[in-house]
Amino acid sequence: MEEGVAAAKILVDAGYDSLNVDAGTYDSWYWNHPPMYFEDGMYREFGRILKQEVDVPIILAGRMDNPELAEESIGTCCDIISYGRPLLADAEIATKIKEGRVDEIRPCLGCHEGCMGRIANATVSCAVNSACGRENIYGLTPALQKKKILVAGGGIAGMETARVCALRGHDVVLCEKSDHLGGNLIPGGVPHFKRYDLKLVDYYKRQMELQGVEVHLNTEVTADTAKSFQADIIVCASGSTPKQMTVNGELPVYTADEVLLGKQDASDQIVIIGGGLVGCETALWLAQQGKKVSVVEILPEILGGHGAMPHMNYYMLTDLLNYHKVDIYTDTKVLKTTSDGVVVETDGTQKVLPAKTVIASIGYIENNMLYEQLKDSEIPVYNIGDSSQVHNIMYAIWNAYELARGL
Structure with missing residues (x-):
């Protein structure tokens, strides 16, 4: 932070008229391009600090999609709101906010699937806005x-x-x-x-x-x-x-949907079978509630491995799973359940993962x-x-x- 403030003052002394504030480097890529796992307005504190240190307008982006949050930030954290991905999702977002049509805004999901996830080998577009980036050739015409x-x-x-x-x-x-x-x-x-x-x-x-x-x-x-x-x-x-799964033993196996929707309760010790996106996000959600969660994946990597999803989302999700102490078992096969938990085979040996709830997330x-x-x-x-x-x-x-x- 000290280095950032010092750099900002140098730039202003050199004649910069405004500063666009964000965070992150290639080594912390998801700070540059924040996925959905961040809270809204995750750069605001940086803008608030710089406004106290320099006297030029501060421009702020970083999940500022919520119009009320953006309006509250003007004057305290920044002077100008900058939209990137929200404009890909809905090019009329500023007009809709101005006209009070907030319920008509097509939201950016923070998924990166259509924008940064394609940028190396395709034109930038948007997951929720198919015509983005190709409006003239892929727009809509009236039906004949x-x-x-x-x-x-x-x-x-x-x-x-x-x-x-x-x-x-x-x-x-x-x-x-x-x-x-x-x-x-x-x-x-x-x-x-x-x-x-x-x-x-x-x-x-x-x-x-x-x-x-x-x-x-x-x-x-x-x-x-x-x-x-x-x-x-x-x-x-x-x-x-969701695909159903039967595991021999003493514990019932629920689907992730059943637990997410509250149709089945999850205990404080959980094993999730399947380390795809749904399984890992369900694991994170449960771990954030203070539950002890293990994820068992039969393949060598969770989430399909690096490259199967936009890497900023991949790295942030895996970092969050680690931060919340979710145990990940790859190359691991589920054998059965007992009253003590789930018996798995990993590295040629069997072990019991303590669990009172078993969730299957093996696809749809x-x-x-x-x-x-x-x-x-x-x-x-x-x-x-x-x-x-x-x-x-x-x-x-x-x-x-x-x-x-x-x-």
Whole structure:
């Protein structure tokens, strides 16, 4: 901090008119490009210190997406708010804030999947904004013929399809079999560090209202009921469900979704089977509550290894798991459970990991039954999102956008 203040004074003495304040180096990359695991406004203290040391305007970025937090920071921590990734997610964010349309802002998730995660080998874009960086060639045009489109499924892919189709002038009906929209983002958004996933769900809910999409909750589309909607096109977006796992022994095995949604309670000693993103984020969430958590992964590395996800997110998540003392066992196989915990085999030997709760996070399986039943219908039927292929939020949105802009 002392060096930063000294450098700032040197720059001001040299004639700099303002200073853009942030933190981080190539050795602490996630400070430069903060993922969702940071709290909002994580540079504010740095700006507050510098405002006391220099007399030029301070520019501040760093997860300043919350308009109220940004407004509170003006004058105390900074003089100008700088937006980077939020402008990729929604180029109109400043206008929407000014006009009081905060509920219409498409939020940046801090995932880096569409921006920094692509920058080495592709143009910068955005996971939640498919046209970002290619607006002229990939923007939306009005549909030449208005059609009635039935979207089966109210997850992110279904809502993006509905949003884009409605914007293009189609008559859209969206049916969701549960009593809420959001799909897998509802359990996924439970941890505090995934709060922007829930903001994305809220954004889509508002878009359904603004674009006049006819939404029916507690309404499951089946092969028998599909014809009753008299649609010209049917889009199946029925999502995915967690894979179930049975382990011989004395302890029940829950899915991460069951624990995240509070359907099953987690004890103070937990073993999570599966070290992918869902398993590791669930482990972090539980460890932040003071619970003792172990993650067992059969592969050599968790999170798919370095390069499987944007490296700033990868390094921060692994650092946080270490900081919260989550035990990681790779190249490790689960054998059975006992009243004492989970018996695993690692490095050719068996050991017992103490546990009272066992959680399986071994991936998701496509819910493609509706598409398989309807795909030979007389009208066009499409399958998108996780019901077509389980992937992440970016691919659900991008695939839905690609389909909807051509219908």
